Amino acid sequence: MDLNAYLAARRQEVDAALERHLPRAEEQPARLHTAMRYSLLAGGKRLRPILCLASAEAVGGGREAALLPALALECLHTYTLIHDDLPAMDDDDLRRGLPTCHKKFDEATAILAGDALLTLAFELLARATPAAQLVLELAEAAGSRGVVGGQAEDLAAEGRAPDAELLEFIHTNKTGKLLRAACRMGALTAGADAGQLAALTTYAAKIGLAFQIADDVLNVTSTPQQLGKAVGSDAARKKMTYVALYGLETARAKAAALIVEAQAALKPLGTPAAPLVALAEFTVRRSS
Amino acid sequence: MDLNAYLAARRQEVDAALERHLPRAEEQPARLHTAMRYSLLAGGKRLRPILCLASAEAVGGGREAALLPALALECLHTYTLIHDDLPAMDDDDLRRGLPTCHKKFDEATAILAGDALLTLAFELLARATPAAQLVLELAEAAGSRGVVGGQAEDLAAEGRAPDAELLEFIHTNKTGKLLRAACRMGALTAGADAGQLAALTTYAAKIGLAFQIADDVLNVTSTPQQLGKAVGSDAARKKMTYVALYGLETARAKAAALIVEAQAALKPLGTPAAPLVALAEFTVRRSS
Numbered sequence: 001m002d003l004n005a006y007l008a009a010r011r012q013e014v015d016a017a018l019e020r021h022l023p024r025a026e027e028q029p030a031r032l033h034t035a036m037r038y039s040l041l042a043g044g045k046r047l048r049p050i051l052c053l054a055s056a057e058a059v060g061g062g063r064e065a066a067l068l069p070a071l072a073l074e075c076l077h078t079y080t081l082i083h084d085d086l087p088a089m090d091d092d093d094l095r096r097g098l099p100t101c102h103k104k105f106d107e108a109t110a111i112l113a114g115d116a117l118l119t120l121a122f123e124l125l126a127r128a129t130p131a132a133q134l135v136l137e138l139a140e141a142a143g144s145r146g147v148v149g150g151q152a153e154d155l156a157a158e159g160r161a162p163d164a165e166l167l168e169f170i171h172t173n174k175t176g177k178l179l180r181a182a183c184r185m186g187a188l189t190a191g192a193d194a195g196q197l198a199a200l201t202t203y204a205a206k207i208g209l210a211f212q213i214a215d216d217v218l219n220v221t222s223t224p225q226q227l228g229k230a231v232g233s234d235a236a237r238k239k240m241t242y243v244a245l246y247g248l249e250t251a252r253a254k255a256a257a258l259i260v261e262a263q264a265a266l267k268p269l270g271t272p273a274a275p276l277v278a279l280a281e282f283t284v285r286r287s288s
Numbered sequence: 289m290d291l292n293a294y295l296a297a298r299r300q301e302v303d304a305a306l307e308r309h310l311p312r313a314e315e316q317p318a319r320l321h322t323a324m325r326y327s328l329l330a331g332g333k334r335l336r337p338i339l340c341l342a343s344a345e346a347v348g349g350g351r352e353a354a355l356l357p358a359l360a361l362e363c364l365h366t367y368t369l370i371h372d373d374l375p376a377m378d379d380d381d382l383r384r385g386l387p388t389c390h391k392k393f394d395e396a397t398a399i400l401a402g403d404a405l406l407t408l409a410f411e412l413l414a415r416a417t418p419a420a421q422l423v424l425e426l427a428e429a430a431g432s433r434g435v436v437g438g439q440a441e442d443l444a445a446e447g448r449a450p451d452a453e454l455l456e457f458i459h460t461n462k463t464g465k466l467l468r469a470a471c472r473m474g475a476l477t478a479g480a481d482a483g484q485l486a487a488l489t490t491y492a493a494k495i496g497l498a499f500q501i502a503d504d505v506l507n508v509t510s511t512p513q514q515l516g517k518a519v520g521s522d523a524a525r526k527k528m529t530y531v532a533l534y535g536l537e538t539a540r541a542k543a544a545a546l547i548v549e550a551q552a553a554l555k556p557l558g559t560p561a562a563p564l565v566a567l568a569e570f571t572v573r574r575s576s
Contacts, residue, residue: 023432028457029440032432083403088395107376111399112440115371115406116432122410123427131420139411144311144320144404152317152400169316 003278007050013063014049015041017071021124035105035113036120040078042096048073048178051279052186055200058266058273061190068128069185072121072138077178079117080147082110089155090237097228118142134185141181150174157240167240175215176208183276199265203276206262207283213255214284216241220248255284291566295338301351302337302358303329309359309412323393323401324408328366330384336361336466339567340474343488346554346561349478356416357473360409360426365466367405368435370398377443378525385516406430421476429469438462445528455528463503464496471564487553491564494550495571501543502572504529508536543572 018040025034049070056066085092085100086107093103102110125134140146150173157166183204187197218227219234220243234241242251262280266273306328313322337358344354373380373388374395381391390398413422428434438461445454471492475485506515507522508531522529530539550568554561 027433029432029437029444031444032437032440036432079403083399086396086399088399108374108443109440111371111374111376112432112436115367115402116436118403118406119427119431119436122423123431126420126424126427131423132414135410135419135423136414139407139414143407143411144317144324144400148400148404148407149317149320152320152397155396156317156319 001274001278003275003282006275006278007045007282010050010053011046013053013067014046014070014074017067018074021068021071022120031105031109032112032116035101035109036117038104039082039095039101039113040075040117042098044074044078044096046074047279047283048077048182051179051182051204051276054275054279055183055186056190057186058200058269058276059187059190059192059196060272061186061192065129065189066186068124069134069138069189070182072124072128072134073178073182073185075117075121075124076138076142076147079114079121080142080151080178082114082117084151086110089151090233092230092233094224094229128189130188133188137181137185137188141177146173146177150177154239159238160240162240162245164245167242167245170240171209171212171242172205175212176205179208179211180204196269199268200276202265203262203280206258206265207280210255210258210262210280211283213242213251213258216243217248217251217255219243259284289562289566291563291570294563294566295333295570298338298341299334301341301355302334302362305355305359306362309356310408319393319397320400320404323389323397324405326392327370327383327389327401328363328405330386332362332366332384334362335567335571336365336470339467339470339492339564342563342567343471343474344478345474346488346557346564347475347478347480347484348560349474349480353417353477354474356412357422357426357477358470360412360416360422361466361470361473363405363409363412364426364430364435367402367409368430368439368466370402370405372439374398377439378521380518380521382512382517416477418476422473425469425473425476429465434461434465438465442527447526448528450528450533452533455530455533458528459497459500459530460493463500464493467496467499468492484557487556488564490553491550491568494546494553495568498543498546498550498568499571501530501539501546504531505536505539505543507531547572 022037023033025037027033052070052073053063053066082101084090085095086102092100101113122135125131128134150170154170154174183200187200219231222231224231259280263277266276310325311321313325315321340358340361341351341354370389372378373383374390380388389401410423416422438458442458442462471488475488507519510519512519547568551565554564
C-alpha cells in the first residue's frame with residue numbers, strides 16, 4: 001500500500017475534524033483558545049488518531065465511530081507536549097518547528113491551555129460510544145499510572161546511572177500507554193472481540209517501545225530541521241535513554257526486531273490490518 | 289438540622305473514600321503519588337463532594353451511587369488549586385494552612401500532580417453511572433468554557449479597571465460551574481427528572497455566586513489563621529473582585545440576598561433538601 005498517501009488522507013481528515021471541534025479563537029477567553037488552537041493545529045504526524053482510526057478498520061469497523069476518540073487522543077497528546085515543554089519540566093523552546101506554547105504566549109497560558117485540552121479530550125469521549133469504556137481506557141493510560149507517571153520518573157531519572165528496569169518503566173508509561181490506548185480505543189468503537197483486542201494490544205506494546213527507541217536514536221542522529229525541535233538535548237540533560245544504555249547500534253537493532261514482532265501480532269486480523277502493518281515501520285522511519 | 293454534625297459526618301465519609309481510591313504513596317512514581325495525596329488529603333471543606341451527595345439525597349436517591357462522582361469533584365477541585373497556586377499563576381505559598389504543592393515538592397511535581405488528579409477525576413467517573421452524562425457534565429464545567437476559562441480571564445483581568453460583565457464571567461466560570469456540576473452530578477446519579485434538575489441548577493447558580501462574593505469579602509476581612517492562606521492578596525495583585533467593584537457592604541448584602549433566593553429554589557424538593565438549605569448559608573458563613 002502507499003503509506004504516504006494513506007497518511008496524508010487521514011491527517012487531512014483528522015485536521016479538518018479538529019478544526020470543527022475546537023473552540024474558535026475569538027471565543028472568550030480568546031488568548032486561551034488561541035493558544036489551544038496554536039499548539040493543536042501546529043501540524044504533527046497525528047500518529048495516535050491515525051492508529052485509532054486504523055485499528056477500528058482493522059477489526060472490521062468504520063472510521064466514523066472512531067473519529068471523536070481519535071480527536072481526544074490528539075488533544076491529550078498535545079497537552080502532554082505543552083506541559084512537558086514548560087520551564088519547570090523539559091524547558092524546550094521549539095516544538096514542531098515553532099516556538100513552544102509558553103514561549104509564544106506565556107507560562108500561565110500554557111499551563112491552562114494544557115489543562116483545557118486534557119479536559120476537552122474527556123468531553124469528546126463522553127460524546128462517543130462506548131463512552132464509559134473509552135474514558136476509562138484513556139484515563140488509565142494518561143494518569144499517574146501512565147503518561148504522567150512516566151514523565152515524573154523521566155524527570156527524576158535525569159543524571160542518574162542507567163537502569164534498564166527504570167528505563168522500561170519510563171518508556172512504557174510515557175509513550176507506550178497512549179499508543180496502546182489509541183489502538184484499543186479504535187477497536188472498542190468497532191466492537192472488537194477479546195482476541196482482536198489482544199492482538200492490537202500486543203502490536204501497540206511493540207510499536208510503542210520501538211517508537212521510543214527511535215526517538216532516542218533521532219535525538220542523537222538527526223538535525224533540528226528534520227526534527228522540528230532541539231537535538232542532542234537528551235545527552236545535555238543526562239536523560240536516561242536506550243542509546244545511553246545500550247549504544248546506537250544495539251538500539252537500532254532492537255527497534256527493527258520489535259517492528260517485525262508487532263507486524264506478526266496482526267496476522268489474525270488479515271487484510272483490514274494492512275495500514276497498521278505499514279504504520280509499524282513508519283514509527284521508526286519517521287524523521288520528525 | 290445540626291449542620292456541623294452533618295458536615296463532619298459527610299467529610300469523614302469523603303475522606304475515607306478518597307483514602308481508598310488514591311494510589312498509595314509508595315507506588316512508583318512515589319514522589320508524584322505522595323504529592324497527589326499531600327494536596328488532596330490536606331483537609332478542606334469538601335464542599336463540592338458534600339453538595340453532590342446532598343443533591344442525590346435531595347431528589348430521593350442514596351449517597352452510595354453519588355460517591356465516585358463526589359470524589360471526582362474533589363480531585364478536580366484540588367488540581368485547580370495546585371495549578372492556580374503555581375508561580376506562573378497566583379504564586380501562593382500557603383494553602384489550607386500548609387505549604388502549597390510546588391513549595392512542598394517542586395514545580396514540575398506540582399504540575400504533574402495536578403494533571404494526574406484531573407485525569408483521575410475522569411477515571412473515577414468512568415466507573416460511575418451514568419458515566420457518559422457525568423463525564424460530559426464535569427468536562428464542560430472544568431474546561432476552557434468553565435473553570436480553566438475563568439482562571440484565564442481572572443489572570444488577564446489583574447490591574448484592569450473594574451468591569452461588571454467581565455467579573456461575572458470570571459465568577460460564573462471559575463467557581464460557579466463546578467458547584468453547579470456538583471449538584472447536577474449528584475442528582476443525575478439518583479435519576480432526577482427535569483424539574484428537579486432545574487431546581488438544583490438554579491440553587492447552584494445562586495450559591496456559586498454567593499460563595500465567590502464571600503471569598504472576595506473574606507480576602508479583605510479575614511486573618512491568615514482563619515483562612516489558611518494569605519489575605520489581602522486580591523488587593524495586592526489588583527484582582528477584579530466584588531469588593532473592588534461594589535464595596536464591602538453592598539457585596540455582603542448581595543451575598544445574603546442570593547442565599548435566600550437559592551433556598552427558595554429548593555422549595556419543590558421538600559424535606560430531603562434540608563441539608564442543601566443549610567449548606568447554602570454555610571457557603572457564605574464559612575471562615576476558611
